[in-house]
Amino acid sequence: MTRDADEAVACTGLTYSFGETNAVDGLDLTVVRGEVFGLLGPNGAGKTTAIRCITTLLPVPARMVHVFGRDAAREAMAVRRLLGYVPQQLSADAGLTGRENVALFARVFDVHRSERAERVAQALAAVDLSEAADRLAGTYSGGMIRRLELAQALVSAPRLLILDEPTIGLDPIARTGVWEHINAVRAATGMTVLVTTHYMDEADQYCDRVGLMHRGRVRALGTPSELRQGLGERRGAKATDPLPTLEDVFRDVAGSGLDDQSGEFRDVRSTRRTARRVG
Template structure:
């Protein structure tokens, strides 16, 4: 019997920037419906992996398939099945929440006759309908992130990619974002791929975790399995330190609305 088609399959994925190898023969499989965490220190290759999966960066060596579609050959089919929330701010503060989501609906080629209903559906899923006609610049940090999720959901993606989705948010705003992602998985069976530096998030949210360090896959498995392999009282932070050999850093960021989120992400980008 043939093995079911996975949400994501990478074989021998290698990527270089000049002489620097960012990914070194990465083999990775993400099953449909999983919440999968991609962890590692800055510079580990997480964002490059995501950009390859999202068809934003061409594959140099190896193969990548998303729902069976090969990256580089069936990119349009992949994009129809994909929702992507990047680290970089992806909303326009001068537009209303509704206008931001409607803009993405056009970019993602949602049929014209369905756009208004899809926009409302995505805003409702993120509990933003009551503020949909306010300028996004007036949103709090948590609302900004939920608006970005609404943009990513407007095409009803089978795979939702979240690159550090709660950076810069306070604990209440973080919980709000994750509660809505959990609801999406429960209602629609959405596959979720996320990166985060918050080990508590990864521990609670992810069915399985892969840990990258210097472009090499160091460990993969369920959080409980990875912790048990380190020791009886190990935490996921212990697993991270064991495989990455690098200290975790606390973003020490607080929710400060649109400007605060933008500044936090700029700082993170400058830091690598």
């Protein structure tokens, strides 16, 4: 099948179940080349599962997931070569220096030996870690660790960068730092970015489009301002009224189940998921 040349990611009726749990349930989603797309949703909405299908870490049937036109089921290796992935779980080794951590990824992602040192240095520079590169990662702050993981994902020069809650648990300055580095690399390379976040203010500020996911599917899709204006219109707001926030849109989409399932949206911490999986 010929895919649209504008598509970086296309999920078509993507479904993935863990036993009886339909984590992703008929997800249709297109990420356009060059955009920053935010996948939002309460805990358990299926965001990470969808991302793991896109990265080929979870197996999917043919024709459900395409990355730059490559079928994730049939051409998994080709898909992997196109993307960089920063998972929720820590992926940096505290006992290695920043440079050694990135060099490890350069080897894993098969960056040619003759280019490796330079590409590692470039990736570290892109996230402002050149000076700290030869310190052990165990001495880094939370924000520096996140930027190091970004460098690890960038060292293979991916066309698609996938980030699962890249700023969770960081202070506001460190969060801004992570986003500024993502944006700078995107501007320089034209890379496409697919990101999940629980921070509505970040999605509003940094994402070109967002998809609000709930119970395994995208329930609302658009630019942050389109979604906010749409809710204002549905509520019969006057032109002079302040626009609803993206969090209002989110609550509207996720409905009353949100409070039962997810607690206070801004307070979500990935440790809950880690505890659930480990436990």
